[in-house]
Amino acid sequence: MGKRRVQNNEEEKVKVTRESFGEALKIFSFVRPYRWYFIIGLVFLALSTGTNFLFIDYIRELLATVTDKVPEWQDKLRSVTIQIVVVLILQAAFSFLRIILFAQVTQRTLADIRNAIYHSLLSIGIPFFEERRVGELTSRLTADVSQLESTIQVSIAEFLRQILTLVGGIIILFYVSVKLSLIMLSTFPVAIIIAMGVGRYIRKVSKKAQDELAESNVIVEETLHSIRNVKSFVNEKFEFQKFGEKMREVIKNGLNAAYARGGFVVVLILAVFGGMALVMVFGAGMIGNEELPVDQFIYFLMITAFIGGSIAGLGSLYAEIQRAIGASERIRGILKEEGEYDFMNAADTGERFAGEIVFSNVEFAYPTRLDVPVLKGISLKIPQGNKIALAGQSGAGKSTIAQLLLRFYQIQGGEILIDGKSIFDYDLHHLRSNIGIVPQEVILFGGTIKENIAYGRPGATEEEIIDAARKANALEFIQNFPEGLETKVGDRGIKLSGGQRQRIAIARAILKDPVILILDEATSSLDAESEHLVQEALNKLMHGRTTLIIAHRLSTIRHVDQINVMEAGKIVESGTHNELADQNGGAYFNLLRLQEA
Numbered sequence: 128m129g130k131r132r133v134q135n136n137e138e139e140k141v142k143v144t145r146e147s148f149g150e151a152l153k154i155f156s157f158v159r160p161y162r163w164y165f166i167i168g169l170v171f172l173a174l175s176t177g178t179n180f181l182f183i184d185y186i187r188e189l190l191a192t193v194t195d196k197v198p199e200w201q202d203k204l205r206s207v208t209i210q211i212v213v214v215l216i217l218q219a220a221f222s223f224l225r226i227i228l229f230a231q232v233t234q235r236t237l238a239d240i241r242n243a244i245y246h247s248l249l250s251i252g253i254p255f256f257e258e259r260r261v262g263e264l265t266s267r268l269t270a271d272v273s274q275l276e277s278t279i280q281v282s283i284a285e286f287l288r289q290i291l292t293l294v295g296g297i298i299i300l301f302y303v304s305v306k307l308s309l310i311m312l313s314t315f316p317v318a319i320i321i322a323m324g325v326g327r328y329i330r331k332v333s334k335k336a337q338d339e340l341a342e343s344n345v346i347v348e349e350t351l352h353s354i355r356n357v358k359s360f361v362n363e364k365f366e367f368q369k370f371g372e373k374m375r376e377v378i379k380n381g382l383n384a385a386y387a388r389g390g391f392v393v394v395l396i397l398a399v400f401g402g403m404a405l406v407m408v409f410g411a412g413m414i415g416n417e418e419l420p421v422d423q424f425i426y427f428l429m430i431t432a433f434i435g436g437s438i439a440g441l442g443s444l445y446a447e448i449q450r451a452i453g454a455s456e457r458i459r460g461i462l463k464e465e466g467e468y469d470f471m472n473a474a475d476t477g478e479r480f481a482g483e484i485v486f487s488n489v490e491f492a493y494p495t496r497l498d499v500p501v502l503k504g505i506s507l508k509i510p511q512g513n514k515i516a517l518a519g520q521s522g523a524g525k526s527t528i529a530q531l532l533l534r535f536y537q538i539q540g541g542e543i544l545i546d547g548k549s550i551f552d553y554d555l556h557h558l559r560s561n562i563g564i565v566p567q568e569v570i571l572f573g574g575t576i577k578e579n580i581a582y583g584r585p586g587a588t589e590e591e592i593i594d595a596a597r598k599a600n601a602l603e604f605i606q607n608f609p610e611g612l613e614t615k616v617g618d619r620g621i622k623l624s625g626g627q628r629q630r631i632a633i634a635r636a637i638l639k640d641p642v643i644l645i646l647d648e649a650t651s652s653l654d655a656e657s658e659h660l661v662q663e664a665l666n667k668l669m670h671g672r673t674t675l676i677i678a679h680r681l682s683t684i685r686h687v688d689q690i691n692v693m694e695a696g697k698i699v700e701s702g703t704h705n706e707l708a709d710q711n712g713g714a715y716f717n718l719l720r721l722q723e724a
C-alpha cells in the first residue's frame with residue numbers, strides 16, 4: 128500500500144507547478160548562509176563563458192590574419208598565439224575556482240539538509256511512521272539528497288552557463304550577419320517544439336523506470352531484513368520472482384525511454400543539420416557576392432555549433448532540475464511535519480513524578496484505522512507505588528494502553544492523568560523520562576552490550592552499568608562471553624537469545640531508574656530457569672515503582688495489587704488474584720483454567 132502511494136505522489140510531481148516550484152525554492156533557503164560562495168562562483172562562471180567566446184574570436188582573428196595576408200602576418204600570428212595561451216590559462220583558472228566554490232556551497236548545504244531531515248525524522252511522532260515504510264524515508268536522506276547534490280553542484284551552474292552561451296551566441300550571430308542569423312533561427316522553432324513534446328514523454332518513462340527500480344530496492348531491503356523468515360518458509364524463489372518481475376518492468380520502461388530518446392535525436396539531428404545546410408548554402412552565396420568575408424562565415428558556423436551544443440544540453444539539464452524539484456518537494460514534506468517537541472533544547476529537570484496513574488473513560492482508535500475502536504472507555508487507577516496487571520486475549524488492547532501512557536498517540540475521548548494532571552499537559556521529555564518500559568519485543572541496537580545497557584542513561588559510568596547488569600541477572604551470561612560487556616550484539620541484537628535480550632532491556636530500565644514502569648509480557652519467551660532469573664530481576668526493578676504489568680502468563684502476576692482482565696477494548700473484571708480466581712465462570716477464572724490445563 129505504501130508503495131502504491133509513493134508512486135502516485137511521484138507522478139503528480141512530474142508537472143512543475145508554480146506551487147511545487149515555490150516549495151523547491153524553500154529548499155534553497157539552505158543555500159543562503161553560503162550565498163556569497165555561490166554568487167562569486169556565478170561570476171567565475173560568467174567569466175569562463177566569456178572566455179569561450181573570446182577563444183572563438185581569436186580563432187577567427189587567426190584566420191583573418193592568414194587569409195588577408197597583411198605584410199606583418201607572422202608577427203600578428205605570434206601575438207595572437209600568446210593571447211590565446213593567456214586566455215586558456217584564465218579559462219582554466221576560472222573553471223577551477225567555479226567548481227571549488229560550487230562544491231563548497233553544495234557540500235555544506237547538503238550536510239545542513241541531511242541534518243535537518245534527520246532532525247525532523249527524529250522529532251516527528253509515531254503515527255507518521257506507521258503510514259510510511261522505513262525504506263521510503265531513508266531514501267529521502269540518500270536518493271533525494273543526492274539528486275539535490277548534482278543539481279546544486281553542477282546543473283544550476285551548467286544551466287546558467289548554457290543560457291548565457293545561448294543569449295551571448297545569438298547576439299554575436301546577429302552582429303556578424305542578420306540575414307544568416309534569421310535563416311538559421313528559422314529552423315529552431317521546429318526543433319524546440321519536438322524537443323518539448325518528446326522530452327516530456329522521456330521524462331515520464333524514465334521516472335517510471337526509476338520508480339520500478341526503487342520498488343525493487345524495497346523488495347531487496349525487506350527480504351534481507353527478514354532473511355531468516357524467507358529461508359524458513361523456503362520462499363527464496365517467490366521473492367526472486369517478485370524481484371524478476373520488477374526487473375522486467377525496469378527493462379521495459381528503460382527501453383521505451385531509449386526509443387523515445389533515439390527518435391528524438393534523429394529528428395533533432397535532421398533539424399540541426401538541415402539548418403546548418405541552409406546556412407552553408409546561403410553563406411556560400413554571400414561569400415561569392417562578397418557580402419561576407421570567409422573568416423566571418425567560419426566564425427558564424429563555430430558560434431552556431433556552440434549554441435547548438437548548449438541547446439542540446441539544456442534539455443537534459445531541465446529534466447535534471449525538474450527531478451530536483453520533485454526531490455526537494457518530498458524533502459520539504461518531511462521538514463514541514465510538526466515535531467513532537469524540541470528535543471535539542473529539552474532540559475532534564477530531574478524532577479520526578481510521585482507516580483499515580485489514572486485512566487478515565489479513555490476512548491482510542493489508531494490513526495491509521497480510525498474506524499476501528501481499540502479502547503472503549505477504559506478506566507483504571509494505579510495508586511503510587513502499586514503494581515497492576517493487565518491480562519486478557521491477544522489483541523484486546525493491553526499494549527495499546529502502554530503506548531498511550533507514553534503519549535505516542537492522541538486519544539479520542541476521556542483522560543489520562545499522572546499525579547492528577549493530564550499527560551498531555553506535561554512536557555513530553557519530562558513525561559517520558561519518568562517512564563521505563565521493558566517492551567514485548569526487545570530490539571537492541573547493533574553495538575556492544577555495554578552501549579545497549581547505557582542507552583537507559585547515556586553517560587552512566589562503567590560501575591553503574593555493571594551494577595545494573597547484576598541487578599538484571601545479566602552479569603553472569605555477559606561475563607561468560609569472551610569479550611564481556613564489549614560483546615557485539617549483532618544487527619538488532621540477533622546474536623543474543625530472547626531471554627538475554629530481555630535481561631539487557633531490564634538492565635537498561637534499571638539504569639534509567641524511572642518512577643513508572645511498564646512491563647509488556649517480559650517473561651513470555653523464556654524457559655523455567657531463565658524465567659526465574661528474569662522474574663527475580665523484575666521484582667528488584669519493580670520495587671518502589673508504580674508498575675503496569677501486561678502478562679499472558681498468569682503465574683507471574685499472582686501477587687500484584689490488582690488484576691484487570693481485558694476483552695476487546697474493555698476491562699471486564701478487576702480484583703486481586705484471590706478475589707477473581709474464585710469467581711466461577713468469570714473471565715479470569717476461565718483464563719486460569721485454560722492455562723492450568
Ligand SMILES: Nc1ncnc2c1ncn2[C@@H]1O[C@H](COP(=O)(O)OP(=O)(O)OP(=O)(O)O)[C@@H](O)[C@H]1O
Binds near residue numbers: 257501521524526
Ligand atoms: N500501530 C497500530 N496501528 C493500527 N492498529 C493497531 C496498531 N497496533 C495495534 N493495533 C490493533 O489494536 C488492537 C489492540 O492491539 P494491542 O497490541 O494493544 O493488543 P494486545 O492486547 O497487546 O495483544 P497481545 O496480547 O497479542 O500483545 C489490535 O486489534 C491490533 O490489531
Ligand SMILES: [Mg+2]
Binds near residue numbers: 647
Ligand atoms: Mg501486546
